[in-house]
Amino acid sequence: MNNLRLIFCFFCVGALVFGLSCQEIAAQTETAPTQIASKTLDTNEKSTLPSAESPAASAKTADYSTAGNLTAPYLTRVGIQTTQTVPLSLNEAIRKALENNNDIEVARDDVRFQETQLRSLRGAYDATFSVTPNYSRNATTGSTASNDFRVDAGVNKLFERGGGSINTFLNNSQTGSNSRNNTNFNQTSGLVSSNSSTTYFSNLGVTYNQPLFRNFGVDNTRRQIRIQRKRLQQSDADFRRQTIDIISRVQQAYWDLVFALRNQQNQVANVNLARENLRQIEVRIEVGSAAPLARAEVATELANREGELLSATQQVSTSENNLKTLLLREATAPEWTQSYVPTDTPVYSDDPIIVEDAIKDAIDNRPELRRLRLQREITAIDIDYFRNQTKPRIDLVSSFSLGGLSLGNQNTGDISVQQFTGNDEILRLALNATRASLPNPLPQIPNTTVNVPGTPAFFNGGSFQSFRNLFRSDAPSYSVGVTFEIPFRNTTAKANLAGARIQEQQTQAQTRSQEQIVVADVRNAVQAVETSRQRILTARRARENAEIQLEGERKLYEVGRSTTFLLFQRENALTNARNAEIRAETDYNKSLSDLQRATSTTFRLNNIEVDSPMPETDDKD
Template structure:
């Protein structure tokens, strides 16, 4: 069982090598042993917590759609009529405005019609008979140039959508780890029930043999009574092991679900025959596992994105403190008949200056965003340290549990040999059934110790794969493609 060292590269294949077996197992019926991948696949596809996390992703996508609405064109229309009074006139105005993500540029186009009598001070409302068409643009030269509220909201919505995708991946990874734990606990409970049942059946088979030998005067009555005592105790152990298996099966059903998402209580007929035999390992690959964990862990990527969200807040606060220098250009032309002074094409240029004197709001928002940014950076630093420790601990646990499996297997073999040898001595009258039962109890404890060592080994393997995101199929890893257009 002990190799010269340990080879970590094989472990991914050990757990993930059965990809795709879930559908085949379902098709083949109840007699097929339940595989770990079937449980993991069911958890990924049908667990309610996955559905809840997917709803969060859908909500983030809806928020992104709402943020893109900031760049929707806006139509404004207005009509005014004064049929009674000294200056009787009518006015109609309609304008389409289109904000763009290009340095805050805003475009506009529209039409207006003004007919009737206008006072001198409202002469700008008058148009030729067919009205006026106009187009214009507004370009911020300083504030709202590099960033503005619309673009900030859109950028943050994109980032939050990616954060939600990584949170979904983190939820999926955590659920798969729990599912794997429950699966191996279920396998262990099945194995312990097998051990308890075999010991009970052994004592039951001896009952008739011992009764015959007592009748023949070969052994004293106390030996038969001793077997009855052991038989009762082993029956109680068998019932306890059966109850432990039922509990493990029910817990497993929370992760093993049908297409409708309902828990499946799996039959004991689908219990595997035992645990896979651990392969030899070699002492290498620590840096590779650490690099993979730090590159793929979703919580680290999520924290990086949260820091980017706050960077947008900092940039927006800086923008709010800057002076507004807006350049405007408008071209208008009247069509139809009417006064000659309305016929020429009109070109207007404008420059608007707006300077915040104290900018306390902007400074406060910037300081708050920078403080939150520092807090996220501290959490990211600690999360990185936790992940490094988690990977190292998982590798250490895998190494130790591998050694324990070898020792436990050897101890179980020796205990079984001693139990068989002691019973042979009993048959020759060289010992008592009490000593035989003690030897057999020691063998049972050694076998259960081996089962526990195997469970610890599989848990350590799951921990390593979860810590390095090797439980996560590559096709389901969140894609981080960066920002796209509005």
């Protein structure tokens, strides 16, 4: 009888302990939602689609703290100081990527390189100055050497408008020679002087060549400049596309990190719940209300949940590293050892997306289509140029110049000389003797004195005098002419024109193909947004039902009508339902960012301004 009383007392104590344990487990489970997920969807919260940010979202701060639990060994991350956290909003992440991302920097440098190429081509219209000094010495048998020193200078310039070219020149020569008969011939001036040993000649003028038919509207230089201007705009389109892709990847990585951290929180809470279950079952085993085998079942479940927590921690590291790859410039940046804590929470909106409007935005804004439109303009430039090259060449050629001459040091005064000198004087004397010996003497031939005027003063001097004589208006020279060049077949130009027209057809086909790809991309993105929105609603209902099922299973377990195995199944089902809800939320925001990319509205919806590389200029010259 005493043994029966002892057994009855032992049974009552065990029942009391079991009841208290169940109440603690229920209390732990009821508080789990605040530990597992700090953010649940608010159906009244709105955001402007397709933006992934809203004032309501940015006003909230997500809490990913896992302090106060016994899972620290399973939260360890290699090379990361989890105590050094860096709060990071989505907007800050985008700005950091714009400043530091290496792929964006490469695309930006390509735009700058294309700018230099355009400036290089425009250098063809820079004026050029040339100077050519030359000294020559010529000697022939029977005469002294002839020395000639020349300096030729000029400025050349090609005009962009009209395609004409101008050449201004200034030539100066100095020629001197002494022959046996003391006669000097200047080949530059064409003058003969019997007293001067050096002649100075200067020439100043300008020539202008103007195409009138071929190369008038467009030539190869202007063609290359126009094409390079389009290529610069293409590189700008490529830069915008690359920037949009990087921003989209940043948004995707950001929401992946948000999911990974919240999933880790859920797994931490699930592990803590399993630890509490293990503690409770050990108490029951001690008082004899449970078999020792029950501990193995709970310990196995705890080990499984700890393994899932390790996987969740690995996912956090992977997601964070993916985000850091997009945000950091250097592989040795100190932020690699720090832990990012996203401060933005997923947003939700019931506003519908109009497919037609999204497609219109994409057709108007997609950089790929803009690049193809620019390629069509490049092909049109080629067609215009090659069509021009099939025309005959008619060029207007004109020139105007002034010449200046000086003869060195000359006698500018009058000179009195005998009419007959030297051999002429001997001949005159002989003639006079003969005339005097005649029967009827003839009058004598007199040797009269003749006054010879000196060299004009403006010819007296050296090189500077010849320069001054340039501007005397008595020696202008000018010419006007036309050059005709008519090709008989012009096969090359015609073949190039046919090739350019084929390229135009190819570009049109490429544009149609790309438009189809863009439309399909937009439709898929819109469908993804709508699907993600519906997934949020279904995941929310699944989570709510999982909570109800767990509560019911717990009550059955308390009265002994359920097993630990079934209870663990319900707990795991609730954890999976919560993770599915979190995944649906983050996938919805990721689909919004993908829709921004598909419609190329990323810059506008994220308040980002991208300057054009160079101001637009008129292509018509």
